[in-house]
Amino acid sequence: MRDMMPEDSNGKQGVEHTLSYHDGTSRKVLVQDEELPYPEGKLIVSRTDPKGIITHANQAFVEMSGFKIEELIGTPHYILRHPDMPATAFAGLWDDIIQGRKWSGYVKNLRKDGRYYWVYATVVANIRNGIVVGYTSVRRKPSRTKVNKAKELYKTLK
Amino acid sequence: MNYVMTVSPDFNTKNVVGWFIFNTWLQKELRSNIHFELFDKFHELHQAIADKKINIVYANPYDAANLIREYGFQALARPLNKTDEALIAVNSDSAIQKVEDLKSGSIIATTDNPDVHMMSMIMVEPADLDKGNITINIKDGYVAVAKELLRGTADAGFFLAETFDELSDVVKSKLRVLVRSQIHVIHHVFLVDKSFAGRNDEITKALMSMSDSDRGNKILSEIGVLKWEKVEEEEVEFMIDLMSTLVS
Numbered sequence: 001m002r003d004m005m006p007e008d009s010n011g012k013q014g015v016e017h018t019l020s021y022h023d024g025t026s027r028k029v030l031v032q033d034e035e036l037p038y039p040e041g042k043l044i045v046s047r048t049d050p051k052g053i054i055t056h057a058n059q060a061f062v063e064m065s066g067f068k069i070e071e072l073i074g075t076p077h078y079i080l081r082h083p084d085m086p087a088t089a090f091a092g093l094w095d096d097i098i099q100g101r102k103w104s105g106y107v108k109n110l111r112k113d114g115r116y117y118w119v120y121a122t123v124v125a126n127i128r129n130g131i132v133v134g135y136t137s138v139r140r141k142p143s144r145t146k147v148n149k150a151k152e153l154y155k156t157l158k
Numbered sequence: 159m160n161y162v163m164t165v166s167p168d169f170n171t172k173n174v175v176g177w178f179i180f181n182t183w184l185q186k187e188l189r190s191n192i193h194f195e196l197f198d199k200f201h202e203l204h205q206a207i208a209d210k211k212i213n214i215v216y217a218n219p220y221d222a223a224n225l226i227r228e229y230g231f232q233a234l235a236r237p238l239n240k241t242d243e244a245l246i247a248v249n250s251d252s253a254i255q256k257v258e259d260l261k262s263g264s265i266i267a268t269t270d271n272p273d274v275h276m277m278s279m280i281m282v283e284p285a286d287l288d289k290g291n292i293t294i295n296i297k298d299g300y301v302a303v304a305k306e307l308l309r310g311t312a313d314a315g316f317f318l319a320e321t322f323d324e325l326s327d328v329v330k331s332k333l334r335v336l337v338r339s340q341i342h343v344i345h346h347v348f349l350v351d352k353s354f355a356g357r358n359d360e361i362t363k364a365l366m367s368m369s370d371s372d373r374g375n376k377i378l379s380e381i382g383v384l385k386w387e388k389v390e391e392e393e394v395e396f397m398i399d400l401m402s403t404l405v406s
Contacts, residue, residue, distance in 0.1 A: 142283070
């Protein structure tokens, strides 16, 4: 996955971070301190294969992530990972969904342009004939109270 | 064999006669006896399903999930370009301007439609509302829900968007929409049970060709469906997975 470039954020200066992912890869991102409001009434929906590679993204996902659909399909879902999200915030995600349980949490997502948006995310396994064939992630507008609590918690987990 | 067909209780009352005509048409197409039975309440439908008294259902999305995963029904078709959406409205004079203005203790008027409840409950989450801190007042229909708002006896109403849009202009002018869902992938499904094993292609073919004739189109119009569209199993499974993320 390529590093974020200044042109991704229309030349705006961002704070550089290097994100390291569980598969051993890493990526430089340029983070902007600007939040985009969650679109009213919409759900952001994506599906991945069992390895977390995006296979489907709905229009709300495309719009909020800032990526083109062709940039999302075939890319690891962790392309959304914001450096403010501690890895431990996702603890239990894989344990839960592999066991067929739902996982939910408040997540700060990184856009292509370095800005961010908060969501309440829920992930379920897509089980067909007893086999996990992928995962569906649905994000919805979060409570601001809960987001503020998550922010405080995530600071302590870093 | 005699079959029993029904439609989800959220059917539009103006389409009732159309559904009886549809049932007559289906009997002729399949050369089978099909009794058409309507349920006013969702719990009555759920009981009939649990008692295995239903063979064919034009099901609302929430019940479709249960019928497919718990009772082995198979999805054959869906209405073209028609999805289920919900909205939350208030009295136009209400001080509530956005969902976040709804407070703990709010009284919400709605019907027993599980899809509308599911979609609306996630739309009030940003106000820190859940089933534990609101009062749900179940009414018989959306006109009655609107009346609660007009009388000021409810703070907000959960509506099926399609039905809200069909309220009279006078009523709508006295209401204000706070938020309308734009989910786009939750829809009704035409389902058959296992007693139709081996006849699915026959039924699907009949449904798909319905819009090829004037008579078929007239019946479709009378049930509020533009045309039937074949539905793939994976499409419905995706819808069910998605809905499973929305229920607590």
